[in-house]
Amino acid sequence: MGHTDYSTIVNKIKTAKPDVVFNTLNGDSNVAFFKQLKDAGITSEDITVCSVSVAEEEIRGIGAENIKGHLVSWNYYQTTDTPENKEFVEKYKAKYGSDRVTDDPIEAAYIAVHLWAEAVKKAGSFEVKKVKEASKGLEFKAPEGLVRIEGENQHLWKPVRIGEVQEDGLIKEIWSTSEAVRPDPYLKTYDWAKDLSDQ
Structure with missing residues (x-):
């Protein structure tokens, strides 16, 4: 939270050229990150960033022009069609x-x-x-x-959605679960996590 210098991370991303960046930054840290990413010449067409803490209100702060085409994951968007x-x-x-x-x-x-x-x-x-x-x-x-x-x-229990940031700052849903997903905050239903609670 509150970190503003992402030049080292942006350079590492530029060098590694990953297929996607999974972004867990929160708050105003996203403003600096996405602006610096764009300033470095990296757009969603080059390397897609999928964020789990950027919603419509954060897009207003980041500037749609700095984040358009990137992905977000939430349960709800203003454009959700119900x-x-x-x-x-x-x-x-x-x-x-x-x-x-x-x-x-x-x-x-x-x-x-x-x-x-x-x-x-x-x-x-x-x-x-x-x-x-x-x-x-x-x-x-x-x-x-x-x-x-x-x-x-x-x-x-909630649906899971993946959305793409549009030029107007809204999010277009591009994928969703067909029904609500059972919540498992303690990873009890995952075999790979069975030993985590013992540590």
């Missing part, structure tokens, strides 16, 4: 301005409030233990599609 999302985007822009964008973190917060409210109603209580128990298996038709709370770990 009736719930059309309504969500319209209401969001009506409240915060037509020039504003929605993004995955915004939609995730929206989902969280709705699921919490449903769990409280079901529990008939604000008591954390009761709400947590009531939340198991709750579903919500979110702007991204149907999501469900996994009772075992309190994470959400």
Whole structure:
């Protein structure tokens, strides 16, 4: 976070010429990284960067001209094609301005409030233990599609999407799972990870 000099990393990328760069940078570090990448003459046509922490709001800060054509991975984009999302985007822009964008973190917060409210109603209580128990298996038709709370770990079943940054700063979905994916934050269902928890 907050790192601004990527000249060494950009030079390494330029020398290695990888097929793709998997980017886990966060926040304003992405602004410096993508600007320096472009200044070094590297575009998405040369080397594609796939980011897991760049959404529509970050694209505004980076500048669409500096990141267009690169890929991102989220569960939701402003352009996600569901009736719930059309309504969500319209209401969001009506409240915060037509020039504003929605993004995955915004939609995730929206989902969280709705699921919490449903769990409280079901529990008939604000008591954390009761709400947590009531939340198991709750579903919500979110702007991204149907999501469900996994009772075992309190994470959400969600679709996975890969998108390409467009010239207008929005993200065009180019791939998605056909249904929501079961959350496995502790890697319990992966054979390759079975010994990790013992360390």
